[in-house]
Amino acid sequence: MKTHKIAVMAGDGIGVEVMPEALRVLETVSKKHGIALEYETFDWSSADYYQKHGQMLPDDWFEQLRGFDAILFGAVGWPAVVPDHISLWGSLLKFRREFDQYINMRPVRLMPGVPCPLANKKPGDIDFVVVRENTEGEYTNLGGRIFEGTEREVVIQESVFTRTGVDRVLKYAFEVAQSRPAKHLSSATKSNGLAISMPYWDERLEQMAAQYPDVRWDKHHIDIMTARFVLNPEQFDVVVASNLFGDILSDLGPACTGTVGIAPSANLNPERRFPSLFEPVHGSAPDIAGKNIANPVAMIWSAAMMVEFLGQGQAPYQAAYTDMMQAIEHCLAQGPRTADLGGKATTTEVGQAIAAMI
Amino acid sequence: MKTHKIAVMAGDGIGVEVMPEALRVLETVSKKHGIALEYETFDWSSADYYQKHGQMLPDDWFEQLRGFDAILFGAVGWPAVVPDHISLWGSLLKFRREFDQYINMRPVRLMPGVPCPLANKKPGDIDFVVVRENTEGEYTNLGGRIFEGTEREVVIQESVFTRTGVDRVLKYAFEVAQSRPAKHLSSATKSNGLAISMPYWDERLEQMAAQYPDVRWDKHHIDIMTARFVLNPEQFDVVVASNLFGDILSDLGPACTGTVGIAPSANLNPERRFPSLFEPVHGSAPDIAGKNIANPVAMIWSAAMMVEFLGQGQAPYQAAYTDMMQAIEHCLAQGPRTADLGGKATTTEVGQAIAAMI
Ligand SMILES: CC(C)[C@H](C(=O)O)[C@@H](O)C(=O)O
Numbered sequence: 001m002k003t004h005k006i007a008v009m010a011g012d013g014i015g016v017e018v019m020p021e022a023l024r025v026l027e028t029v030s031k032k033h034g035i036a037l038e039y040e041t042f043d044w045s046s047a048d049y050y051q052k053h054g055q056m057l058p059d060d061w062f063e064q065l066r067g068f069d070a071i072l073f074g075a076v077g078w079p080a081v082v083p084d085h086i087s088l089w090g091s092l093l094k095f096r097r098e099f100d101q102y103i104n105m106r107p108v109r110l111m112p113g114v115p116c117p118l119a120n121k122k123p124g125d126i127d128f129v130v131v132r133e134n135t136e137g138e139y140t141n142l143g144g145r146i147f148e149g150t151e152r153e154v155v156i157q158e159s160v161f162t163r164t165g166v167d168r169v170l171k172y173a174f175e176v177a178q179s180r181p182a183k184h185l186s187s188a189t190k191s192n193g194l195a196i197s198m199p200y201w202d203e204r205l206e207q208m209a210a211q212y213p214d215v216r217w218d219k220h221h222i223d224i225m226t227a228r229f230v231l232n233p234e235q236f237d238v239v240v241a242s243n244l245f246g247d248i249l250s251d252l253g254p255a256c257t258g259t260v261g262i263a264p265s266a267n268l269n270p271e272r273r274f275p276s277l278f279e280p281v282h283g284s285a286p287d288i289a290g291k292n293i294a295n296p297v298a299m300i301w302s303a304a305m306m307v308e309f310l311g312q313g314q315a316p317y318q319a320a321y322t323d324m325m326q327a328i329e330h331c332l333a334q335g336p337r338t339a340d341l342g343g344k345a346t347t348t349e350v351g352q353a354i355a356a357m358i
Numbered sequence: 359m360k361t362h363k364i365a366v367m368a369g370d371g372i373g374v375e376v377m378p379e380a381l382r383v384l385e386t387v388s389k390k391h392g393i394a395l396e397y398e399t400f401d402w403s404s405a406d407y408y409q410k411h412g413q414m415l416p417d418d419w420f421e422q423l424r425g426f427d428a429i430l431f432g433a434v435g436w437p438a439v440v441p442d443h444i445s446l447w448g449s450l451l452k453f454r455r456e457f458d459q460y461i462n463m464r465p466v467r468l469m470p471g472v473p474c475p476l477a478n479k480k481p482g483d484i485d486f487v488v489v490r491e492n493t494e495g496e497y498t499n500l501g502g503r504i505f506e507g508t509e510r511e512v513v514i515q516e517s518v519f520t521r522t523g524v525d526r527v528l529k530y531a532f533e534v535a536q537s538r539p540a541k542h543l544s545s546a547t548k549s550n551g552l553a554i555s556m557p558y559w560d561e562r563l564e565q566m567a568a569q570y571p572d573v574r575w576d577k578h579h580i581d582i583m584t585a586r587f588v589l590n591p592e593q594f595d596v597v598v599a600s601n602l603f604g605d606i607l608s609d610l611g612p613a614c615t616g617t618v619g620i621a622p623s624a625n626l627n628p629e630r631r632f633p634s635l636f637e638p639v640h641g642s643a644p645d646i647a648g649k650n651i652a653n654p655v656a657m658i659w660s661a662a663m664m665v666e667f668l669g670q671g672q673a674p675y676q677a678a679y680t681d682m683m684q685a686i687e688h689c690l691a692q693g694p695r696t697a698d699l700g701g702k703a704t705t706t707e708v709g710q711a712i713a714a715m716i
């Protein structure tokens with residue numbers, strides 16, 4: 001079987017603490033299923049690296065990384081040392097854009113043992129995935145200021161949607177929907193307020209839908225969609241959204257299932273021309289960093305998504321993915337648990353427990 | 359006492375059904391407290407009007423309305439007859455912008471008798487207000503398409519933030535916060551993704567904060583803020599947000615308190631140079647229109663906000679506002695209730711009951 005090259009970049013804060021647990025679980029599961037993973041560790045994208053080099057990545061980061069199959073990413077951001085806009089645009093957002101990781105997959109699933117903030121929900125009730133556009137749209141530094149510093153100051157920010165960018169995420173989302181039993185796609189829009197960009201998104205959606213007659217689809221204005229996440233999350237199966245709307249929905253969704261702290265994500269370049277990147281949705285969490293109390297589940301779950309993606313449907317990888325997810329569910333249901341879930345276990349203990357369940 | 363001129367514009371769908379109930383309650387309460395309200399009814403901003411005139415408003419709408427103190431507005435939108443972008447940009451969004459109703463006040467309050475989708479919350483736990491910028495920001499039709507209809511198509515949409523526009527909503531929000539016991543302001547941002555507009559918003563926030571040393575303030579990225587609405591809504595007192603973020607938060611907030619169906623809003627021109635507009639957050643709801651089953655609470659609550667605004671703090675108006683709110687709470691707690699809250703009462707019965715409780 002192919003050896004997969006994984007770039008390991010723990011980053012900062014709790015990223016550094018949860019990464020070893022993902023590697024521990026990967027070690028166990030890859031041995032069990034004969035999956036060959038080869039790691040190389042990078043100290044980039046961290047406050048330390050920034051302090052030494054004045055930037056988040058070396059100049060030749062693209063060439064150094066492009067041969068990898070995946071980047072396993074901890075967390076970026078340490079505002080005490082690096083302003084957020086530098087750390088994010090200097091690493092994470094750069095990877096997404098330059099490695100053309102145009103799909104950000106963010107599962108939203110109510111897990112056993114995780115207290116749900118919504119009344120009367122049980123595991124199984126909420127189980128959908130947000131497919132977020134990850135390279136364009138509202139996330140830009142295009143625009144600027146005029147009459148700066150005066151009463152007349154005007155600030156413009158431009159969103160940019162391309163035919164290529166919109167179509168490929170819609171296509172991917174329809175395909176994800178098609179592969180699931182419910183075959184249902186919900187698209188986020190705000191065509192009544194954002195009068196140029198979102199009508200375009202909607203137009204392309206309708207065009208694309210024609211090619212997937214077996215997928216039921218609907219669209220929701222983002223305002224009412226967030227309300228529906230809370231009032232009736234059962235209705236969602238696959239949600240497709242622009243960069244900004246997807247960002248919002250993929251924090252709100254996990255919150256509706258109890259915590260953003262265990263949510264994983266996969267930043268995919270589906271064509272595999274460039275490495276894909278797997279990272280927890282949570283950040284570096286300076287407030288709890290260094291205490292070995294962070295919950296490693298999001299990181300381990302992200303690693304599971306990596307294994308699944310690398311396998312392209314091959315049985316050993318699917319089995320490994322299933323093992324990892326079952327171990328995560330088992331651990332969430334029975335403990336040990338970290339403090340965020342009301343337990344007293346350390347990051348290490350949870351990682352060990354999940355590895356042991358495989 | 360001054361006679362207040364009210365333009366009554368029921369619009370379409372359930373707007374037409376809930377409006378008489380607001381007028382019924384206003385009639386009772388204004389008599390009781392000696393408040394002089396004078397109504398003029400307009401058939402504008404409706405599908406009927408559009409069918410007759412090909413537009414939502416007459417050409418001289420501005421002149422005809424500008425002498426009014428307030429517009430009591432039902433609901434706009436009847437997609438079977440008028441495309442949404444025409445009905446909205448042709449009336450509601452026009453009023454907001456041209457009458458410079460730059461503040462959109464949207465209370466979020468868990469009311470007695472309304473089942474809360476969040477576990478373990480009781481009335482009193484959730485009670486905050488969203489102060490939404492209402493004239494600029496992300497809501498524009500600036501931008502356009504290039505290479506239209508081809509694979510190279512690019513669509514640009516511009517957001518526009520002005521010093522004037524940002525400062526005045528922040529100032530208003532700080533003042534609202536200052537007037538409340540908790541004196542706490544939370545601002546929505548996304549400076550890490552929207553790299554031009556939101557850093558500007560944050561800068562102005564910090565500037566403004568310096569003038570309100572007694573107000574505690576914080577800022578939240580919009581993604582995690584939506585999560586906090588669900589996980590810990592108790593922490594919010596006053597929330598200030600841009601047009602788009604405010605739109606999202608003021609649907610999500612009411613959802614967290616049980617239903618968007620009873621949420622009111624006040625589109626204010628605080629200087630009173632132009633009429634302010636009071637409307638339910640809900641729309642025209644074609645699916646339940648014409649059946650006399652719509653919940654009139656949002657409309658009546660909006661009318662209560664109108665009375666309070668008109669009174670500028672004078673005692674009879676405050677007393678009238680309090681009476682209206684108590685009657686609403688009483689009715690929600692004890693019934694009668696419309697179908698959306700699990701009851702069987704008609705729109706009329708609920709309106710009558712609320713009027714009778716005053
Ligand atoms: C850190 C930030 C730029 C990022 C985003 O908004 O994409 C994060 O919120 C995420 O969702 O991965």
Ligand SMILES: CC(C)[C@H](C(=O)O)[C@@H](O)C(=O)O
Pocket residue numbers: 192193223446605639
């Ligand atoms: C109908 C729509 C344009 C409007 C808005 O987005 O402002 C509505 O959602 C609201 O919140 O009043």
